[in-house]
Amino acid sequence: MTSSTLTYRHVASRTLVALLGGYAFTWGIIALGIALMYSAGMAFHDAEHLSYIIGLLVFLVAFLVAFAAQGLRRVALVLVGGGAAMTAAAWWVQSLIIGAGA
Numbered sequence: 001m002t003s004s005t006l007t008y009r010h011v012a013s014r015t016l017v018a019l020l021g022g023y024a025f026t027w028g029i030i031a032l033g034i035a036l037m038y039s040a041g042m043a044f045h046d047a048e049h050l051s052y053i054i055g056l057l058v059f060l061v062a063f064l065v066a067f068a069a070q071g072l073r074r075v076a077l078v079l080v081g082g083g084a085a086m087t088a089a090a091w092w093v094q095s096l097i098i099g100a101g102a
Contacts, residue, residue, distance in 0.1 A: 014066060017076045021083070022062035029058045
């Protein structure tokens with residue numbers, strides 16, 4: 001796609017996928033990271049801070065990939081679907097942690 005064929009709608013949809021999809025994917029990474037690191041024995045706040053640092057880098061990469069990739073639908077599916085899957089996995093790990101503590 002050349003610069004003369006870029007439309008406002010194309011740029012807006014790329015930006016929307018980059019922001020919202022990147023946010024969903026980053027949320028999943030952070031939630032899963034905290035759950036896994038805490039279950040591995042790391043202190044909660046240490047796991048939280050490390051996951052947030054990693055999440056910042058993941059969001060940057062996800063944002064850039066949303067603009068660099070060819071197919072926007074595939075990028076949206078990977079970012080939103082991957083974020084949902086990681087969030088579900090984090091919920092499952094957290095329920096195991098809570099169940100083991102009771």
